[in-house]
Amino acid sequence: xxxxxxxxxxxxxxxxxxxxxxxxxxxxxxxxxxxxxxxxxxxxxxxxxxxxxxxxxxxxxxxxxxxxxxxxxxxxxxxxxxxxxxxxxxxxxxxxxxxxxxxxxxxxxxxx
Amino acid sequence: xxxxxxxxxxxxxxxxxxxxxxxxxxxxxxxxxxxxxxxxxxxxxxxxxxxxxxxxxxxxxxxxxxxxxxxxxxxxxxxxxxxxxxxxxxxxxxxxxxxxxxxxxxxxxxxxxx
Numbered sequence: 001x002x003x004x005x006x007x008x009x010x011x012x013x014x015x016x017x018x019x020x021x022x023x024x025x026x027x028x029x030x031x032x033x034x035x036x037x038x039x040x041x042x043x044x045x046x047x048x049x050x051x052x053x054x055x056x057x058x059x060x061x062x063x064x065x066x067x068x069x070x071x072x073x074x075x076x077x078x079x080x081x082x083x084x085x086x087x088x089x090x091x092x093x094x095x096x097x098x099x100x101x102x103x104x105x106x107x108x109x110x111x112x
Numbered sequence: 113x114x115x116x117x118x119x120x121x122x123x124x125x126x127x128x129x130x131x132x133x134x135x136x137x138x139x140x141x142x143x144x145x146x147x148x149x150x151x152x153x154x155x156x157x158x159x160x161x162x163x164x165x166x167x168x169x170x171x172x173x174x175x176x177x178x179x180x181x182x183x184x185x186x187x188x189x190x191x192x193x194x195x196x197x198x199x200x201x202x203x204x205x206x207x208x209x210x211x212x213x214x215x216x217x218x219x220x221x222x223x224x225x226x
Contacts, residue, residue, distance in 0.1 A: 042216030103155030
């Protein structure tokens with residue numbers, strides 16, 4: 001069956017531009033997570049949704065980062081006024097009620 | 113979640129067993145040990161998890177010491193496709209009302225060679 005998909009796979013932005021990253025979770029998965037992975041590091045938690053409710057956003061690094069999941073399925077991570085330090089791979093994962101998380105391939109964001 | 117310690121890198125010959133250690137000396141009684149791996153340019157992939165008993169599935173075996181302060185992930189017959197970063201993660205089960213997020217460290221880079 002279809003896994004978690006993310007788009008775009010690669011994104012280059014000029015410093016100061018806004019970007020939107022999309023995640024399509026596995027159908028029926030109520031939990032959705034966003035992680036940020038810097039080069040050579042493990043993924044770091046950003047935020048978590050259960051259906052459309054954002055239950056934990058403690059990992060969002062600044063108020064320039066915003067995530068939504070309005071209908072409890074597709075999610076979008078938006079970064080406003082991108083900075084060079086935002087360059088990373090952004091990973092989305094989904095799961096059924098706390099069971100193992102299934103990850104997408106990630107979006108590699110490069111901010112010039 | 114408790115902190116884990118893993119070696120930075122390991123090598124293994126193809127066809128041999130790969131044994132990846134993990135220390136989690138501050139693990140609590142309600143915390144599980146999870147293993148994920150990340151092949152280059154892919155997202156992490158779930159491998160296995162356990163509480164205190166040894167576990168086995170089609171991918172690997174997980175051996176947890178009796179005091180639960182350390183564990184070993186075993187890939188019985190490593191292949192070149194098993195080359196990846198392996199993450200050992202300790203987390204509370206959601207079923208006990210714990211948090212959902214995974215806290216990754218830097219993991220072990222396993223290189224399987226001919």
